[in-house]
Amino acid sequence: MENQLTKSVEERTFQYQDSLPSLPVPALEESLKKYLESVKPFANEDEYKKTEEIVQKFQEGAGKRLHQKLLERARGKRNWLEEWWLNVAYLDVRIPSQLNVNFVGPCPHFEHYWPAREGTQLERGSMMLWHNLNYWQLLRREKLPVHKSGNTPLDMNQFRMLFSTCKVPGITRDSIMNYFKTGK
Template sequence: MEHTTFESTEERTFQYQNSLPPLPVPPLNESLKKYLDAVKPFLNKEEYQRTFEIVKKFEHGIGKELHHKLLERAKVKKNWLEEWWLNSAYLDARTPSQLSVNVAGSAPYLEHYWASKEGTQLERGAIAVWHTLHFWDLLRRERYVVDKVRGTPLDMNQLRMLFSTCKVPGVTRDSITNYFRTESEGDCPSHVVAMCRGHIFAFDAVHDGHILTPPEIHRQLAYIKKRCHNESNGPGVAALTTKERTQWAKIREYLINLDPNNFSILETIQSSLFVISLDDASPDGTPEDYSMISLLTLTGDPTIRWGDKSYNFLTFSNGTFGSNSDTNAIYFTHEQLK
């Protein structure tokens, strides 16, 4: 795989990050006009007039002072909004992540050359994992092409959060751990975690500096699946990531205090490139209807989805795929692996 559609030989993926312009602060009057335009269809004449007067009072009163403070903040922060949005809309949320925060859905392969077929889970899964690992390798070597709009580079920093990233529950606020490093920055984890029937496994996806081949990945997955199908179901610790965030944080602390080795296990999961979920489900799916696959990616077996990971790759028993991803990696789509 020496050359791909998304590989760049002239530009480095993150080379423009420091030269990107700061996030501008929109003029106050422009923001207020957009607000009035947005509410107008829902108000009668009297209600709109009253709203208009409130907005004008705000614009020439406290709004002016608040806007000045926002401009001052923008002088010292390249992105004045990012920290507020990350904390208030994301890390402070106490609702369970997998249903209220995560994004999930089917992979766009059904309408192409792979029709669903029982018994193809491991073969197709191994190939898809191999492609995903090469995508990681492009980022690690900073050879993924820079996204641009009419020649203007876009912010690529979100791609750093795709691999080896995990949200860690906190009692009042969660945090994000990110272990990804480019080659120029230093060492980076290279292991993946596989989950099957409530059991958790880990294996290194790189050997002697080379990514495992599809047959080598298949061998790992086949061993995991055979062992899990010959044993009783595991404890399904991953299901804890579906709980309310404060509850999950307290349970996590309990597990760590129970046995110091549990912290090492959690760290292995958190730092893994991504999670491979070997799902026994066999969803019906056609090019016209992805509903069942999408439903299962969100609400399927919670014991094999680590809801806090930036990317859970789901491979179902009939060879169809899906993903369940923490929204911190919302940039990523399966289409980028094709």
């Protein structure tokens, strides 16, 4: 009886996905303020004043129009940034992702096998495979704990892309094929 009760209240990895709020569009003023803060350490006084003028002009002109377009985009999407991020960070990049973007899979004990010692390839490869398969099972069974900020659940959707996914080469932009399914 106790085991059934535990199962009924146990969180599932992807259970909050449909109830998460949409990604908000940051206020234009806040984005421009952060931009100016990031420029300040690299600009002398004259350069910074010129940059402030350019930012002010942008905020009142093109920035205002572009921000409206972002707000329109956000009304029709749950995550207005996701598609752009995926394209720019992964699909438009003309270098191999595995070597240059995705360095290693889930392997919490990997640091114990680095730097590599001669004759440990089989041991290290076996450990990596074992950890990856265990992680895959956690995801398939939705047993991976939900990541949270305090008590607020975070988006776990990116974990669906870790397994059963491949990047299909294209001429100018690659595409993604994903076949991940939970075991439920």
